[in-house]
Structures are given as structure tokens and as C-alpha cells.
Amino acid sequence: MDEAEKRRPLWRxxxxxxxxxxxxxxxxxxxxxxxxxxxxxxxxxxxxxGYSSLIYVFAAVEVSFTVAGQLLSGTIFQHGLNVAxxxxxxxxxxxxxxxxxxxxxxxxxxxxxxxLxxxxxLxxxxxxxxxxxxxxLISIDMVGMAQGILKAVNFMAEGAEKPVSVGHKGST
Amino acid sequence: xxxxxxxxxxAARVLWIVVIIFSITALLSGMNLLFSIxxxxxxxxxxxxxxxxxxPFVLNNTGYYDITDLNVTTLVTDHHGAQISRATNVVPLIPxxxxxxxxxxxVVNLTEIASRDLTYLLLEDGNFTLATSVSLRxxxxxxxxxxxxxxxxxxxxxxxxxxxxxxxxxFNLTHLKALIPLGFENHSPFLDINATVRFELYNDTGGxxxxxxxxxxxxxxxxxxxDRGEVLLSRLDATPSGKVRxxxxxxxxxxxxxxxxxxxxxxxxxxxxxxxx
Numbered sequence: 488m489d490e491a492e493k494r495r496p497l498w499r500x501x502x503x504x505x506x507x508x509x510x511x512x513x514x515x516x517x518x519x520x521x522x523x524x525x526x527x528x529x530x531x532x533x534x535x536x537g538y539s540s541l542i543y544v545f546a547a548v549e550v551s552f553t554v555a556g557q558l559l560s561g562t563i564f565q566h567g568l569n570v571a572x573x574x575x576x577x578x579x580x581x582x583x584x585x586x587x588x589x590x591x592x593x594x595x596x597x598x599x600x601x602x603l604x605x606x607x608x609l610x611x612x613x614x615x616x617x618x619x620x621x622x623x624l625i626s627i628d629m630v631g632m633a634q635g636i637l638k639a640v641n642f643m644a645e646g647a648e649k650p651v652s653v654g655h656k657g658s659t
Numbered sequence: 660x661x662x663x664x665x666x667x668x669x670a671a672r673v674l675w676i677v678v679i680i681f682s683i684t685a686l687l688s689g690m691n692l693l694f695s696i697x698x699x700x701x702x703x704x705x706x707x708x709x710x711x712x713x714x715p716f717v718l719n720n721t722g723y724y725d726i727t728d729l730n731v732t733t734l735v736t737d738h739h740g741a742q743i744s745r746a747t748n749v750v751p752l753i754p755x756x757x758x759x760x761x762x763x764x765x766v767v768n769l770t771e772i773a774s775r776d777l778t779y780l781l782l783e784d785g786n787f788t789l790a791t792s793v794s795l796r797x798x799x800x801x802x803x804x805x806x807x808x809x810x811x812x813x814x815x816x817x818x819x820x821x822x823x824x825x826x827x828x829x830f831n832l833t834h835l836k837a838l839i840p841l842g843f844e845n846h847s848p849f850l851d852i853n854a855t856v857r858f859e860l861y862n863d864t865g866g867x868x869x870x871x872x873x874x875x876x877x878x879x880x881x882x883x884x885x886d887r888g889e890v891l892l893s894r895l896d897a898t899p900s901g902k903v904r905x906x907x908x909x910x911x912x913x914x915x916x917x918x919x920x921x922x923x924x925x926x927x928x929x930x931x932x933x934x935x936x
Contacts (some may be wrong), residue, residue, distance in 0.1 A: 614804040614805075615801060615802075616802040619800045626674070630667055634671060
């Protein structure tokens with residue numbers, strides 16, 4: 488925060504941040520919730536119930552961190568929140584993909600046949616090993632986390648490099 | 660420092676784009692694959708003592724990635740958990756854009772059933788459990804395993820099989836006629852039974868005293884019907900009791916029933932009166 492901004496009244500400093508946070512939050516909501524839900528809608532009947540709630544949790548975490556990050560922009564906390572967001576993502580991905588080993592059960596019906604008699608109820612069990620995919624997601628988040636840490640270090644370094652202005656009340 | 664931050668930012672963006680594209684294409688390919696390996700209507704056939712259920716399936720790889728190490732295995736077990744059949748199909752590679760037709764054949768070998776300790780399957784109705792598992796490697800990176808359990812009713816071809824309750828008739832002075840009732844229902848939906856049944860009667864010393872062969876026909880899903888074997892036996896060789904063996908033979912299987920005993924009743928007979936002088 489530079490000196491000019493510090494001199495502004497509190498409401499003038501807060502209003503742009505709140506507006507920016509609202510815009511970024513809405514954008515994040517659109518990208519992280521609205522588009523995935525729209526794309527995954529046909530698959531929702533196949534996925535178990537828990538997965539749709541995980542998408543809500545993921546979107547909520549993303550939007551919360553983005554809004555908080557925008558409100559605290561220009562401070563060290565913004566970078567801290569970025570790192571925390573990446574960590575939260577890693578936990579959500581690991582939880583959502585069950586550590587990379589997914590096991591889904593899907594009931595399907597099979598039409599009646601002359602030989603088999605009435606309609607048979609079949610249950611398909613799908614086990615997918617997504618550990619490679621999970622590793623890809625985690626590596627991206629690690630890159631993001633590294634970027635956040637570097638930004639925080641850079642922020643601190645820039646703060647330290649600024650000249651310290653000492654006020655003089657009078658001179659002798 | 661700023662260069663490194665900028666580089667990491669771009670790296671993350673590029674990686675995100677790659678992962679998102681991979682996710683979407685893999686999901687679309689996976690959905691296509693899932694719907695293309697749905698089993699079609701099974702067909703039944705009979706050949707050389709085996710009932711064969713063929714489940715054709717088409718694996719149309721319309722996705723964006725190759726499929727490797729496709730392994731389709733079907734295990735059939737009966738209602739007692741005994742293994743009836745196991746079939747495995749292996750396709751090493753299905754390149755993207757290619758279509759593979761495969762048929763999963765489930766063979767229920769009736770000859771084997773009759774020769775193993777599975778003869779109860781000839782006599783008892785039940786349910787077969789079909790455990791099918793499909794495993795493959797998707798895009799050389801994602802192993803996937805799909806298993807499907809289904810039950811299939813098993814209709815015993817010799818359901819409610821009953822034999823016994825022998826009765827004897829006097830045929831002539833030297834011979835008796837043993838009447839052996841035999842009946843069963845054919846619950847099998849595909850097996851047309853044209854059987855030859857052989858009855859053998861033994862006396863207590865183990866000597867054969869009479870035998871007879873009859874032909875039977877039971878169409879699939881037929882009701883209970885009783886037939887009767889009529890065995891002519893020598894009265895001189897007969898002992899007060901003995902045993903009966905019944906052999907049931909069809910082109911598909913041969914079944915020997917457990918032997919059972921009979922008691923020869925006291926039969927009234929008159930000696931022929933020969934005019935004297």
C-alpha cells in the first residue's frame with residue numbers, strides 16, 4: 488500500500504476493493520461452478536450423489552479464496568491466501584478422486600429376452616485408477632503454490648527495499 | 660525473482676490448459692467407450708454337449724486415445740458357488756478410430772456337468788451368476804476396470820426326476836415283467852431332450868436278469884410326463900431282492916442314476932396241468 492492510498496479515507500479504499508472482489512468472485516463462480524455444472528449435467532445421473540456436492544464445495548472454496556484475496560490485495564495476506572487456496576485444491580482433488588482410485592457403482596437395466604425371461608437388473612462397477620491424473624493436478628497446484636510463495640517473498644523484499652522516510656518535527 | 664514468478668504463472672496456465680483438454684477429451688472418449696461396450700442381446704446355441712451363450716459386443720473406439728490391454732473375462736458360477744465356466748478375451752491394442760467386434764462365449768458344458776459333482780444342475784433349477792470384468796488401459800496412462808454382475812435363471816433339464824416304485828407282472832411261466840415308471844420335467848429353455856434310457860435289473864448275486872431300452876422326448880420347457888420301462892426278466896435267475904440301474908443318455912450328456920433296490924413280491928402262479936396217461 489503506497490503512501491497516497493494510505494492517506495485516502497477508509498471507505499474510498501474499501502469500495503473499489505469490494506467491487507473488484509465482487510466482480511472476481513462472480514467470474515470465479517461462473518468459471519468454477521456454472522461452466523462445469525453445465526458440461527457435467529448429462530453425467531450427473533451416472534455419478535454418485537456425493538460428487539455434485541463436492542463440486543459445490545470446490546466452487547465455494549474457490550470463490551471464498553478469490554474474494555478474500557481481492558479484499559486483501561496489496562498485502563502479504565493475498566499471497567498467503569493464494570498458497571492456502573492451492574493447498575485446499577490439493578485436498579479437494581485427493582478427496583474427490585479418492586486418492587486416485589475411484590470406485591463407482593451404476594445400476595443399468597437390460598431388456599427382457601426370450602431366453603433370460605423378464606428384465607434383468609444389471610449393476611456395473613467401475614474402478615478407475617486416476618493416480619497419474621491426480622499427480623498432474625497436484626503438480627499444477629504445486630507450481631501455483633511455488634508461485635504464491637515466490638510472490639510473498641518478492642512482496643517482502645520489495646517492502647524491505649523501500650526507503651524509510653523519517654519525519655522531522657523541527658530542526659535545530 | 661519477477662521473471663521466475665512470471666514463468667511459473669505461465670507454466671501453471673499452460674499445464675491447466677493441457678489438463679483441461681485432456682480431461683474433456685478423456686471424459687468424452689470414456690463415455691463413448693462405456694456405451695459402446697454395452698452387451699447386446701445374447702444368443703443361445705447347442706453344440707457337442709455344450710450350451711453356448713454368446714454375448715456379442717462392439718468396442719468402437721471413437722475416442723481420442725488408444726486402448727491397450729483389453730481383457731474381458733466372464734466367470735459363471737451356480738447357486739452353490741461352483742464354477743461352471745470361465746472365458747477370457749484379450750485384445751492387446753485398439754487404436755483410436757478403430758472398431759473391434761468381439762464375442763464373449765459362455766459355455767455350459769453339459770457333458771462336464773454330468774461327469775463332475777455337478778449332477779444336481781441336471782435335476783435342480785437355480786440361478787447362474789455371470790461375473791463379467793472388463794479391464795483396459797486408457798491413453799496408456801489410466802487403467803480402468805469395469806465389472807458387471809448378472810444372474811441368469813438355470814432350468815434343469817431333468818427337473819423333478821423320479822424313477823422307482825417298481826411293480827411286477829407275471830408274463831409267463833418263466834418270465835416276469837418289471838414295470839419301472841420314470842418321469843421328469845424339462846425346464847431348460849433351449850435343450851430339446853431326445854434321450855435313450857436303459858434299465859438294467861440285477862439279482863442279489865450281481866447277475867443281470869433283464870434289461871430294456873426306451874426312447875424319450877421332452878421339448879424345452881415341458882411339463883411333467885411319466886413314461887414306463889418294461890423289463891422282461893427271467894424268473895429262474897431272479898432272487899427275492901436285487902438292484903436296478905438306470906442310464907440316461909442324450910447326445911449332450913450321459914447321466915447314471917444312483918442304483919436302487921427292489922423286492923420281488925410273492926407272485927401267485929399255477930403249474931400247468933399236463934394231462935397224464
